[in-house]
Amino acid sequence: MTDIDVSSSSPTERLHALGLELPAVRESTKYENHRTLDSSVYVAGQLPYSDGRLLGKGVLGRNVGLETGRGLARHAALNALAVAADAVGGLDRVRIVQMLVFVASTPEFGDQSKVADAASALLVDLLGENGRHARTAIGVSSLPLNSPVEIQMVCTSRTEA
Amino acid sequence: MTDIDVSSSSPTERLHALGLELPAVRESTKYENHRTLDSSVYVAGQLPYSDGRLLGKGVLGRNVGLETGRGLARHAALNALAVAADAVGGLDRVRIVQMLVFVASTPEFGDQSKVADAASALLVDLLGENGRHARTAIGVSSLPLNSPVEIQMVCTSRTEA
């Protein structure tokens, strides 16, 4: 959580106040970044890329620390937000419904929720009530390109002002 | 499956006949237990908590046996049902659509379906036709707080009497 006034600023203004920008969306030739059905926008699993570079590799509990994992979760969430913004016509129109957070983990690691909390906090900091989501965090053996974190979302276009 | 007559009793009556009660819903400050979009209620991943205590820790195939895992899956499903009941206005109005069952597993463990079957049976025992769901069971390296089982659902409010 931050000191930013959620009630009187827009998500885009809060993004900039945090010193962040929506990253460019990475396109795949094999699948779509998002598909819409009824009001649901399904956002494909996003990795912590930044400027075309995967920001980390490895497994929590082995060679990736908790704070590093939390930072990577924020980056993956930011990429998912960029896709969502693309899908619904801008960040200010995004409402998050559900988030699935996959954390590459050793069998002994049990802090997946703390990793996911960093992504959840970013969504709420930026989107306020529209960022509040149902969430599931799990530990997996490994992820594409040995990314420590991957995030999938279901979102929608907000209807209120 | 049980001897309870699914046709002539309500889900709440069947719950009590099984000697069960809907547990209190645990709230998180970081995310919501459920979010609704169109007719879909997304229930956040639920662990086998009971009275504020996680009922088990560990990994199937290593230090958690199959029957223990099945009991934990029932408890996690019961917690998910409690959230669903909260969301739609009571257990008697819940219809389950999809269930995702995550089982902390060694690489050699292959009985995730048997663990998930215990959760599926509970849903059908309680809700009858409204408990019948599409399901996916997978084995993961670890789960939050080293829980052996986590369950996520999509449900809806039943429309028929």
Next chain:
Amino acid sequence: MTDIDVSSSSPTERLHALGLELPAVRESTKYENHRTLDSSVYVAGQLPYSDGRLLGKGVLGRNVGLETGRGLARHAALNALAVAADAVGGLDRVRIVQMLVFVASTPEFGDQSKVADAASALLVDLLGENGRHARTAIGVSSLPLNSPVEIQMVCTSRTEA
């Protein structure tokens, strides 16, 4: 990708041109293969069965090679398509929205996307634009019956001709 003309043939014709047939759907007594809510058809997790036999066992990065994994992903996707076709009244009416690809993986394995690409390509080869989907690929410790791959989908009934 193949040489088949996606624009002038039906999905069923392209299936046969690839030498494939929709497999028989395996029924479970514990859960449903699909459930529908609003326009969404939730397809239960499908394993690479063929003629009642699981086509492989093991873990990518240990005892299952990449090409074997890709073949198994195609089979699992074909089974998911068979369920989807059942649900919406035939393969020619299926539109895929989202696909979740679970790959049993060692902690070091990072080619889950390449495994999933084989399933994605099959969907697009068969269904064209209606096969384009949002996708998430993850590596898990193990899967039911020690299957190397499991695939879950959300699909819908296509509305255009």
